[in-house]
Amino acid sequence: MDKTKIVMMGIKGGVGKSTIAVSLGKALARKHKVLLVDRDIIGYASDLAGIPGDGVLSSIFNGEDYWRNIKEINFGIGKITVVRLFSKENTEELLKRVHKDDKFKELFREAYSKILRSDEYNYFIVDNPPAIDYSSDVVKHEAEIFSDIFPSAKVYRTYVSTPSRYDIENTVNYMKKIEIEAPVRSAYSFFIVNKVRANVEELSYVRSKLEDITRRLGVIYGVIEKNENELESFSGGIIDVPILPPIEQLSNKIVENDYSGGLILPSYSSLEDVEGRLILVYGKADTKKTDIVKALVKGNPLIVYTNEKILDKFEKYRKIGITEDYRTKRFELRDIKDVLKLARSLSKEILKVRKDESTAVFYRVNDISPASNCCEIGSQRYEFWNAIIGSLIGSFQKVILICDETNEGECETLKPLVDTSIKTDPNGYMINPVE
Structure with missing residues (x-):
């Protein structure tokens, strides 16, 4: 040797x-x-x-x-x-x-x-x-x-x-x-x-x-x-x-x-200095992302959720639920103008509830994005989140994306809109910041 x-x-x-x-x-x-x-x-x-x-x-x-x-x-x-x-x-x-x-x-x-x-x-x-x-x-x-x-x-x-x-x-x-x-x-x-x-x-x-x-x-x-x-x-x-x-x-x-x-690169179980951020969480429902959010976020963040099953996991945090009416609409959209209108209305609701400089967490992105085929799916979702982030960015310091898979699908679509994307390990606990 x-x-x-x-x-x-x-x-x-x-x-x-x-x-x-x-x-x-x-x-x-x-x-x-x-x-x-x-x-x-x-x-x-x-x-x-x-x-x-x-x-x-x-x-x-x-x-x-x-x-x-x-x-x-x-x-x-x-x-x-x-x-x-x-x-x-x-x-x-x-x-x-x-x-x-x-x-x-x-x-x-x-x-x-x-x-x-x-x-x-x-x-x-x-x-x-x-x-x-x-x-x-x-x-x-x-x-x-x-x-x-x-x-x-x-x-x-x-x-x-x-x-x-x-x-x-x-x-x-x-x-x-x-x-x-x-x-x-x-x-x-x-x-x-x-x-x-x-x-x-x-x-x-x-x-x-x-x-x-x-x-x-x-x-x-x-x-x-x-x-x-x-x-x-x-x-x-x-x-x-x-x-x-x-x-x-x-x-x-x-x-x-x-x-x-x-x-x-190393893995981190938590990150510092994420106060005042807009955090988008994307991934499978069974990957323990609630634990990651709790590790990341200090203080009293605002959780934007679609599934009431997570309420007990975020019981100490402020929450705004995506209504049944919204969940129905996201499957019925037929025009990109309606997509943007829905995004802006959601942004207004969030700002009304937030009222301070705390972090807001969208949990989970894939349950909030438009789901119909009014147009090319990647472009549709990009326009939707671009409108939301554009409406909120003046109120948040940075935008962070937490994702199971940052190399394909919706994560790849959203990456150009965020400041930092974080790839989680398969066990759902460790965090690897990536470009």
Whole structure:
């Protein structure tokens, strides 16, 4: 099996680079042998692995056993081995001495080479400190040792950023610089935006940036990882670090040599900042969409419904029922003018009941749309919802579509009318924002 080296990069600390390195290492280690080289002076990955040593470099300098800075953890049929290269203190001074003293430099090369060859590792993950620069002798030395031992290894550089516009732009500029300066060309690059909140606007912005990055800069996979609050104050060990779902998907792509490219997105059980929205819910009656609406919407939304069976599920919310007269009319329409008239009358009813800036939910769109064949069905429904949204849009901040299937049927017809469409997973609980 070919050797693969995954180099973790970031322009600044605190972006979750080391956590992602460990999560990726664990995902790969379930069926393979993984060596995680902790080059970050902070040593977060080493701390998680419970390595108390001062690092390989310090041990060599002090004539101590450097193997005490290595720990092996079994996962499934594979394992992950973590090596702490540097201590948290005096590392800068020691590194300068390494490159001034040829003997010391050779001792480090010999030790690092033995570690790399100590088992039949399939994957090597190098967790770097923030803003490393390939003009540095230290960085070049480590890269040269690895490439001398495994000259045919594939190298994937993985850039990690937060969703901040400033951080993404700085990380993109950093990536451009690294890809020019690096002594070993990367086979492919990945760009991970970490700590993305369950916020419609933030998700839309990050997605559009990743689409641009993958299209223009040759990044093979753009990954969105959501904000995992429990990891902010995490105090467990490496065994307890979760394998994050998007990172697991990325690991599968790496193992399968799948270079088709694209975006890897997370699922959210709820979204923030959807107050004052107009939400259109479309889909089958048995997919638990009431749970999704409750997860999405805070406060006291207005539910526009057609089926009285849902009343007990929305008992605490304000409701406006579509009348029997309306349900009859939607099957009898014969002219597009009547379709638009019906849409405008429904809009007026909603605004009368709403009277504030709360969210309104149409539950469900497919039971409210015109159902006759007065004209081409897609055009008819488009005109109907275009009229409703046009009448209401001044009263709502954004329009969101929640859909079982966003690639066909009525959902596809409605997508041009909304700001954000949300695709639900088959179980009806998880939410994947999509364009």
